[in-house]
Amino acid sequence: xxxxxxxxxxxxxxxxxxxxxxxxxxxxxxxxxxxxxxxxxxxxxxxxxxxxxxxxxxxxxxxxxxxxxxxxxxxxxxxxxxxxxxxxxxxxxxxxxxxxxxxxxxxxxxxxxxxxxxxxxxxxxxxxxxxxxxxxxxxxxxxxxxxxxxxxxxxxxxxxxxxxxxxxxxxxxxxxxxxxxxxxxxxxxxxxxxxxxxxxxxxxxxxxxxxxxxxxxxxxxxxxxxxxxxxxxxxxxxxxxxxxxxxxxxxxxxxxxxxxxxxxxxxxxxxxxxxxxxxxxxxxxxxxxxxxxxxxxxxxxxxxxxxxxxxxxx
Numbered sequence: 001x002x003x004x005x006x007x008x009x010x011x012x013x014x015x016x017x018x019x020x021x022x023x024x025x026x027x028x029x030x031x032x033x034x035x036x037x038x039x040x041x042x043x044x045x046x047x048x049x050x051x052x053x054x055x056x057x058x059x060x061x062x063x064x065x066x067x068x069x070x071x072x073x074x075x076x077x078x079x080x081x082x083x084x085x086x087x088x089x090x091x092x093x094x095x096x097x098x099x100x101x102x103x104x105x106x107x108x109x110x111x112x113x114x115x116x117x118x119x120x121x122x123x124x125x126x127x128x129x130x131x132x133x134x135x136x137x138x139x140x141x142x143x144x145x146x147x148x149x150x151x152x153x154x155x156x157x158x159x160x161x162x163x164x165x166x167x168x169x170x171x172x173x174x175x176x177x178x179x180x181x182x183x184x185x186x187x188x189x190x191x192x193x194x195x196x197x198x199x200x201x202x203x204x205x206x207x208x209x210x211x212x213x214x215x216x217x218x219x220x221x222x223x224x225x226x227x228x229x230x231x232x233x234x235x236x237x238x239x240x241x242x243x244x245x246x247x248x249x250x251x252x253x254x255x256x257x258x259x260x261x262x263x264x265x266x267x268x269x270x271x272x273x274x275x276x277x278x279x280x281x282x283x284x285x286x287x288x289x290x291x292x293x294x295x296x297x298x299x300x301x302x303x304x305x306x307x308x309x310x311x312x313x314x
Contacts, residue, residue, distance in 0.1 A: 001055050003097060005104055008049035010039075015058040016051060023060075023087035026134055026303070027127055037125040043068050048108055052088065052101050060088035060097060064105040065122050066112045072204035074123075081114030082122035086138075093137065102145055110312050119147060119308040123205070129153050129285040130305030139306060147308040154291060156299040157245075157282035160274045166297070169267045172260040181233070181261070183268045186214075186223035193232040194225065202251045209240045209249065221276060224269045226252070226261050234261050236269050245273075245280035266297055 013031065021028045038044060043065055052060030065082040083105060088098040109117060119142060121129050130153060131138050143149075165173075173183065186194070191214060198207040213219045218239065226234030236250035247269065252261050270281060282302075286294060291301075 003100075004053045004056075005101055006051050006053060008039075008046045008051060012051055012058060013039075016061050019058045019089050020061065020085075020087060023089050024085075024135075026132055027085075029127075037127070038063060041065075041125050048105065048112075050101050050105055052097055054092060054097070059092045060086075060101055062086040062101045062105045064109050066109060066114060071123060072208065078113050079115045081109035081112070081117045083117060083119055084122045084125070085120070085127055098141060099145070106310075106312065115312050117147075117310045117312065120305075121307060128303075128305060129155075130307040133304045133306065142308055145310075147310045149306045150309050151287070151307040153285055153287040153305050153307060154301045155282065155284050155303040155305075156286060156291065156294050157280070157302050158297075158299045160270055160279045160281050163270050163274050163298075165267050165271065169264050173264045173268075176259070176261065176264065180228055182227045183264055184225050184227060185221070185272065186219040186225055188219075190225055190227065190232050193230075194223075194235055197232050197235070197253060198251070201254060202249070206249050206251065209237055210235070213237060213240065221272075224265055224272065226256075226265055228256075234265055236265050238269065238273070244278045245282050247281055247283045248286075262293065263297060266293075270297075 013034070017029060017031055017034055020034075038049070045064070045066065045068070048064035048066065050062045050064070051058055052062070062083060063085045065084055067076045067078075067080075070076050083102075086098070086102065086105075088101070106117060119131055120126055130151075131142060133139065176183075194210060195207055198210055210219075210223065213222050222239045223235060223237050225232050232253075233256050234250075234252040236247070238244070238247045240246060240248070250262060250265065252265075273279075273281060281299075283294065283299070
């Protein structure tokens with residue numbers, strides 16, 4: 001049997017997707033999504049998209065990414081490389097094929113200037129924030145190849161079919177409104193104030209998320225605002241990736257934090273989603289204090305990930 005590794009070729013696309021869906025049961029993908037998130041990504045490089053073949057049949061895939069174009073305020077991040085997805089079909093695991101594919105990808109990323117590789121968490125087009133703990137063989141595989149766990153994060157969700165405001169949130173909203181603080185759906189009148197807040201305190205990525213929703217005429221349905229004295233002091237968004245139930249980001253102006261605004265804002269967004277018959281509510285990537293915040297509002301963890309990084313030897 002002849003094993004080879006080749007760069008991505010479009011005529012292999014359907015085979016790769018079939019192999020992906022058999023190999024990654026928690027992360028199936030459609031062809032449209034594959035094309036949008038991989039092939040049409042501005043940093044896509046066929047040389048770094050490796051297809052593993054056994055007797056000319058696809059048995060695996062490894063996607064390396066290296067920035068060709070600056071990403072917002074992060075720039076080119078020249079020292080960084082990513083492996084955003086990798087798999088080998090189950091019948092062909094533990095034969096060294098995955099190791100060969102990974103080593104080839106690492107070598108190519110190093111040749112392109114990377115001194116550090118992060119698994120999964122590539123912005124803007126990542127599939128998961130890390131390696132799902134349910135893929136136990138992947139955890140042991142990457143650790144064996146020198147990837148060190150840097151953190152843990154989770155995905156969280158709840159359904160909204162029977163959602164009702166918590167009594168605590170009701171009372172907090174009444175109290176805050178007495179102080180002249182309002183919780184409202186996005187209005188064009190507040191666009192400048194919203195973008196000033198995101199740019200000043202939350203960075204270019206969140207500003208871009210808001211601008212996309214506004215430019216697509218989605219903002220009135222997907223962005224909630226906290227306003228005082230005609231100024232935006234907080235916000236939350238959903239559907240930044242086109243999925244109705246995807247929540248985040250959420251941010252409160254620094255001088256107004258720890259006053260309970262975030263909890264009211266979160267549950268206001270849930271109620272607005274319920275009104276629009278959107279009953280699935282999830283955030284893809286969170287942890288720490290944010291996780292505890294979401295738990296207080298009825299969300300539960302549905303996936304847990306290890307976040308890995310590897311420093312390449314000189």
